Amino acid sequence: MDKLVVRGGVPLQGSLTVSGSKNTALPLMAAALLAEGTTTLQNIPNLKDIATFSNVLRVSGAVVNAQPSTHTLSIDSSRIEYPEAPYELVKKMRASFYMLGALIGRCGQARVSLPGGCAWGPRPVDLHLKGMEAFGASIDLDEGYVVAQTPSAGLPGGIYRLEPSSVGATINLALAATTARGGSRIENAAIEPDVVVFCEALQAMGAKIEGIGTRTLEFEGVEALQPISFRNCPDRIELGTFMIAAAIAGEPGQPVRLNNAEPAHLGQAFIDAFQQTGTGLTVGTDYVQVTAPETLRPVSIETEIYPGFPTDLQAQWTVLLSQANGPATITDTIYGDRFAHIPELGRMGMFAKVSGNQVTVEGNQQLQGANVMSTDLRASVSLVLAGLVAKGETHVLRIYHLDRGYERLEDKLSNAGLYVRREQYDEFATPETEMA
Ligand code: EPZ
Numbered sequence: 001m002d003k004l005v006v007r008g009g010v011p012l013q014g015s016l017t018v019s020g021s022k023n024t025a026l027p028l029m030a031a032a033l034l035a036e037g038t039t040t041l042q043n044i045p046n047l048k049d050i051a052t053f054s055n056v057l058r059v060s061g062a063v064v065n066a067q068p069s070t071h072t073l074s075i076d077s078s079r080i081e082y083p084e085a086p087y088e089l090v091k092k093m094r095a096s097f098y099m100l101g102a103l104i105g106r107c108g109q110a111r112v113s114l115p116g117g118c119a120w121g122p123r124p125v126d127l128h129l130k131g132m133e134a135f136g137a138s139i140d141l142d143e144g145y146v147v148a149q150t151p152s153a154g155l156p157g158g159i160y161r162l163e164p165s166s167v168g169a170t171i172n173l174a175l176a177a178t179t180a181r182g183g184s185r186i187e188n189a190a191i192e193p194d195v196v197v198f199c200e201a202l203q204a205m206g207a208k209i210e211g212i213g214t215r216t217l218e219f220e221g222v223e224a225l226q227p228i229s230f231r232n233c234p235d236r237i238e239l240g241t242f243m244i245a246a247a248i249a250g251e252p253g254q255p256v257r258l259n260n261a262e263p264a265h266l267g268q269a270f271i272d273a274f275q276q277t278g279t280g281l282t283v284g285t286d287y288v289q290v291t292a293p294e295t296l297r298p299v300s301i302e303t304e305i306y307p308g309f310p311t312d313l314q315a316q317w318t319v320l321l322s323q324a325n326g327p328a329t330i331t332d333t334i335y336g337d338r339f340a341h342i343p344e345l346g347r348m349g350m351f352a353k354v355s356g357n358q359v360t361v362e363g364n365q366q367l368q369g370a371n372v373m374s375t376d377l378r379a380s381v382s383l384v385l386a387g388l389v390a391k392g393e394t395h396v397l398r399i400y401h402l403d404r405g406y407e408r409l410e411d412k413l414s415n416a417g418l419y420v421r422r423e424q425y426d427e428f429a430t431p432e433t434e435m436a
Contacts, residue, residue, distance in 0.1 A: 003395050004387075005394075006395075007420075008367070008392060009391065010388070010417065011250065011251045012245055012418055013254065013416060014417060015259055016259070016416050018258060019043075019045040019046075020043035020235060021045075021234060021237075022235060022405050024193070025073075026049065027098055027198040028230065030102040033103070033106050034102060035206075035226050036224065038227055039075050039227040039230070041072065041075070043071055044072065052093045052096070053096060054066060060083060060084065061077075061080045061082050063075070083103040084103075085099035085100075085113055090114075095168070096113075097112060098172055100128060100172055101172035104132065105176045105179045110146070110147075110148040111142075111146070131169055134160035135156065135158040135180060136150065136155050136156035136180075137155060138150075154181040157181060157219070159184070160173065165305050167190040170186060171195060179225065180219065185217065187216055190305065191213055193265040204230060205228050234261050237312045239261045240266055241381055241385075243279075246292060247277060247279040248320055248323050249388040252293060253292075253294075256292075260287075266310075268307050269301075269307060270309050273317075276297060276299045277298075277299050279291065279296065295325050296325065298363050299321075300328040304333055313378075315378045316378065318345065321361035322350050322361055322363065328360075341375065341376075341383065342354055344372040348370050370394060370395075372386075372396055373397050374397060377404050383396045384420065388413075410422045
């Protein structure tokens with residue numbers, strides 16, 4: 001099994017490059033299933049989640065070819081003969097559930113495993129299922145699978161209001177609505193950049209969609225979509241992660257440049273909070289420049305749906321707060337229990353107290369290097385960030401979680417002057433066996 005060995009106290013210098021967005025690439029891959037022929041996607045990150053979803057698409061009959069060296073993925077959906085997404089794959093990655101909308105949209109039927117929960121708690125899909133029924137699909141549950149069927153004449157289409165707004169449900173319902181027989185409307189739709197770029201791709205494929213970027217999406221069903229060549233957007237969560245790394249590990253007064261970025265996708269709340277810490281920020285068209293301050297100011301945040309502060313950056317923000325010159329709080333209004341990283345950070349000496357959906361983080365903390373365990377994707381990267389500022393060496397274990405969402409992180413950070421090495425280890429070795 002792999003771990004990352006991180007040595008603290010080494011300054012981050014020079015530049016980092018942001019990869020393509022994981023959470024946009026996945027719905028783009030699902031959209032490719034809607035069109036007969038070969039869709040080519042550029043700027044696709046080389047991640048485990050992309051490989052997992054490629055295998056899910058292959059099960060249905062798609063021919064998927066990845067070119068990692070050029071970050072390109074081609075998906076030939078000429079023959080989709082098996083409208084299924086099996087448990088063995090869906091359990092690995094929740095976004096596989098997008099196969100429900102894609103297979104309904106392409107085949108008029110689907111048998112998709114229900115996704116489980118995740119490291120930090122339940123991840124319901126009730127909105128996905130109720131929305132599909134509102135659009136005229138029949139939905140049954142059979143031994144952990146969702147079995148969807150549309151009338152022989154095709155999905156009628158309908159109206160559904162999401163409460164709460166949901167990224168995944170918006171994407172799944174859009175996949176089904178594009179080729180429905182009639183019109184459809186999604187109210188209180190998500191407007192995260194992932195959803196906006198995905199809808200722009202559907203439009204390029206021939207879908208008839210009004211209201212992209214607003215909370216009301218109107219669809220007029222079309223007979224079929226056409227395959228396209230489309231470039232994925234940069235990963236806003238990786239960008240935010242690197243900005244936090246530069247703020248805590250950069251040399252005060254020395255700018256760090258983050259390339260291939262799409263700063264607008266961060267949302268104003270994150271940009272405002274980041275600037276309130278006193279960190280220097282220059283925003284370009286496809287890059288940002290971050291200059292660490294002598295002292296970081298504590299800034300309390302509350303996560304919210306876009307353009308609010310992203311929940312996917314709250315674990316990383318925790319580490320920034322530990323280095324600021326005073327206490328502050330983080331409140332997660334999206335996932336009330338997304339704090340599995342706090343006990344692991346505690347092993348590094350972090351004083352942070354969780355109460356309900358809020359964590360209070362003390363400032364001015366000198367963290368200590370330690371062996372720490374990844375529990376989920378964003379928790380694992382917060383442990384790496386903590387290792388950058390800790391005294392001594394930190395071994396971040398089970399980084400298969402990290403590899404789901406960050407491409408070659410150790411190479412990127414090492415190329416910016418940091419000491420981050422990938423090493424193998426035996427998860428079950430005990431000190432005696434190691435010495436023997
Ligand atoms: C997407 O998950 C992202 N994943 C998550 O990123 C991200 O944390 C989340 O959006 C919120 O921004 C992908 O894009 C692959 P939601 P998703 O449906 O679609 C509730 C990462 O680290 N809800 O917008 O599953 C839900 O419980 C991942 O890259 C229902 O109640 O999120 C939550 O409280 C982790 N019923 C809220 O909505 C439903 O049917 C938002 O969830 C669906 C969701």
